[in-house]
Amino acid sequence: MASLKELSKNAERVTGGHRLCAGCGAGVVARQTLIAAGDTPVVVVSATGCLEVSTSVFPYTAWKTPFFHSAFENSAATASGVEAAYKSLIRQGKIKDEPIRFIAFGGDGGTYDIGLQSLSGAMERGHRMLYVCYNNEAYMNTGIQRSSATPQGASATTSPVGKVKQGKEQPKKDLTAIIAAHNVPYAAQAIIGNWNDYITKVQKALNTDGPTFINVLTPCRLGWGCKPEDSMEMVRLAVDTCIWPVYEVENGKYKMTMKPRGGKKLPVGEFFKHQSRFKHLLKPHNAELLANIQADVDAKWEKICALCGEEVIK
Amino acid sequence: MVKPIFSKGKIVAKTGNEMMAEAMRQISPDVVAAYPITPATEIVQIFSQFVADGKVPTEFVAVESEHSAMSATIAASVAGARAMTGTSSQGFALMWEMLYIAAGLRLPIVMAEVNRALSAPINIHGDQSDTMGARDAGWIQIYSEDPQEAYDNMIQSVRIAEAAKLPTMVTTDGFIISHCMAAAEVYPDEDVKEFVGTYKPERYLLDYKRPFTLGSIEMQDYYFEHRYQLAQAMRDAKKIILDVAKDFKNKFGREYGFYEKYKMDDAEIAIVTIGSAAGTTKAVINELREKGIKAGLIKIRIFRPFPADEIAKDLANVKAVAVLDRADSCSGTFAPVYSDVISAMYANGVTSPKTENYVYGLGGREIDMNHIKDVYMHLDEVAKGKAQASKTVEYINVRIK
Numbered sequence: 001m002a003s004l005k006e007l008s009k010n011a012e013r014v015t016g017g018h019r020l021c022a023g024c025g026a027g028v029v030a031r032q033t034l035i036a037a038g039d040t041p042v043v044v045v046s047a048t049g050c051l052e053v054s055t056s057v058f059p060y061t062a063w064k065t066p067f068f069h070s071a072f073e074n075s076a077a078t079a080s081g082v083e084a085a086y087k088s089l090i091r092q093g094k095i096k097d098e099p100i101r102f103i104a105f106g107g108d109g110g111t112y113d114i115g116l117q118s119l120s121g122a123m124e125r126g127h128r129m130l131y132v133c134y135n136n137e138a139y140m141n142t143g144i145q146r147s148s149a150t151p152q153g154a155s156a157t158t159s160p161v162g163k164v165k166q167g168k169e170q171p172k173k174d175l176t177a178i179i180a181a182h183n184v185p186y187a188a189q190a191i192i193g194n195w196n197d198y199i200t201k202v203q204k205a206l207n208t209d210g211p212t213f214i215n216v217l218t219p220c221r222l223g224w225g226c227k228p229e230d231s232m233e234m235v236r237l238a239v240d241t242c243i244w245p246v247y248e249v250e251n252g253k254y255k256m257t258m259k260p261r262g263g264k265k266l267p268v269g270e271f272f273k274h275q276s277r278f279k280h281l282l283k284p285h286n287a288e289l290l291a292n293i294q295a296d297v298d299a300k301w302e303k304i305c306a307l308c309g310e311e312v313i314k
Numbered sequence: 315m316v317k318p319i320f321s322k323g324k325i326v327a328k329t330g331n332e333m334m335a336e337a338m339r340q341i342s343p344d345v346v347a348a349y350p351i352t353p354a355t356e357i358v359q360i361f362s363q364f365v366a367d368g369k370v371p372t373e374f375v376a377v378e379s380e381h382s383a384m385s386a387t388i389a390a391s392v393a394g395a396r397a398m399t400g401t402s403s404q405g406f407a408l409m410w411e412m413l414y415i416a417a418g419l420r421l422p423i424v425m426a427e428v429n430r431a432l433s434a435p436i437n438i439h440g441d442q443s444d445t446m447g448a449r450d451a452g453w454i455q456i457y458s459e460d461p462q463e464a465y466d467n468m469i470q471s472v473r474i475a476e477a478a479k480l481p482t483m484v485t486t487d488g489f490i491i492s493h494c495m496a497a498a499e500v501y502p503d504e505d506v507k508e509f510v511g512t513y514k515p516e517r518y519l520l521d522y523k524r525p526f527t528l529g530s531i532e533m534q535d536y537y538f539e540h541r542y543q544l545a546q547a548m549r550d551a552k553k554i555i556l557d558v559a560k561d562f563k564n565k566f567g568r569e570y571g572f573y574e575k576y577k578m579d580d581a582e583i584a585i586v587t588i589g590s591a592a593g594t595t596k597a598v599i600n601e602l603r604e605k606g607i608k609a610g611l612i613k614i615r616i617f618r619p620f621p622a623d624e625i626a627k628d629l630a631n632v633k634a635v636a637v638l639d640r641a642d643s644c645s646g647t648f649a650p651v652y653s654d655v656i657s658a659m660y661a662n663g664v665t666s667p668k669t670e671n672y673v674y675g676l677g678g679r680e681i682d683m684n685h686i687k688d689v690y691m692h693l694d695e696v697a698k699g700k701a702q703a704s705k706t707v708e709y710i711n712v713r714i715k
Contacts, residue, residue: 041522045389053531061527066519068392069529070385070415077382080375081347081389081397086520088344088373088395095394095520118385121378 023228025218225276394518417452439678440488581610
């Protein structure tokens, strides 16, 4: 449990003045992650994407900590290389033996899709790193194309709503389960709307001697079509509707760390109605599709509740 | 009986791959990230055994692909490590994106590359299509004729890469050099270590008290300058390569330059080629010389940076020259080495020699002494005005209907 008073004393290692949009959650993810790290030295690497291009426009940088980017699909392999250098140089006495933590960022496109192999390899090899997927559920940097993290029914520019199609046809991939299946010591899902939960998870991950992974849901207000001031509320609603369960898997043990507000599950429409990417789903002709999506969310929610040993909140 | 040139040298019988792995052991890089691929697998396999036996302090990262191999090597280099990798063909192709990034970031990575044909059709044998395709990637390219050169080039490449701040690849012809055993000289560990020295990066990620950002986005306002600087670094690398070769000769006794000239002083007809075919060519030259035919050879060692002015000068007095390429460019015109040689000659006002371009040996297709002899016989006729030089690329030992 992080204390806001203590956290407020931590140095800001991602500065303001970066070029992310108003209401974008990626900057919040980066800032909270580094605040969570406290004064532990960190090296940050990032996949190509909004976070990277908006914080490192040459000759400026928003990073007050070592920051490196090379390509889109290799954030995890990059962190592997940095960690390997760290181990080697310490072993040879070429650098001082002191803790440095390695944090890799990637969006959902760079993590769920093009970077999945690189991530899987890094997790399997056991490099000590925290991989943070800032998941806004589509390729937002290139203009809102569908990824395998895009939810069923969401409209994206490569899964648009048209005369015969109603947005993305497939449910999203369960990446956190895939990473948990690597038997890493720590994997979690989080949202940016609950700083305490997220920061606690980052701290746990950074204190874990091995590969760790956090999948944090964060809105892209352009891609989601919501108001910039509603970003935190949007992801809260994702939890309330049980669309995005917030949990952790620590050494194989599942634990739900956040529950729907009021102990009651809201219908998925409560999450959808604030976002233009879903607006077609609430129209009468899509009632059956909406019911199918609700059924899919319910089934997955029951499954995760069972894994966490929780009574299913209905 | 082969005798050592260096006073403390030792003659061994080793393949190209074994010699490259031996050089890597002696260089003792901080990080090696690699993935297996025929015919380069042995290099990292042998090296892994050195790691397993504690003979090197290297952190070996057995990555899940060549893309990650180059990504992790790049990251290790940025982090402050002396970092190396090895690959071939398809693996090299999978690294393609990262090759350009390694160069653009000016990282002194060294790669052991075994030249192999590119798919399709899939083929595991030697040709130079893989690295020739990356000739614009911003990597220094050093080609080797035999296991000795592969070893010597690896040792020199560390110094070259770090002085030029350019990634450097050292190649051998797949199977022909990588897997064929030859007598070669190895030097004591301490002498190699002394020659390569220690790596002192100007700045590195793990130096967290001096944080910096690397891999920024650069738009119309800065990108061009950085790409210009990369191209200029390649031009400047020529001097570095010669300086390192000079030091190498002073230390170990073997002489290296941009290319090797064989009987070029009075040559009237010449072949320019790269890699293992040079050995065959030398044997043919010896026969032809006995018959009074003044044949010569230029065997290119450094293809990037391309020694344009030097080659043009050395070809100025021949009557006819054939460039033998072990890669085709599918450009509709000529193959890569020929294109560079011709540009070099024209830019230097060397227009009198007649020129021919041959593509040979793709997918490991045999090239023997008779093939080379045929080339020289044709050049002889062209030189004497009895035959015309072809205006298109010609092919050696391929069935064309």
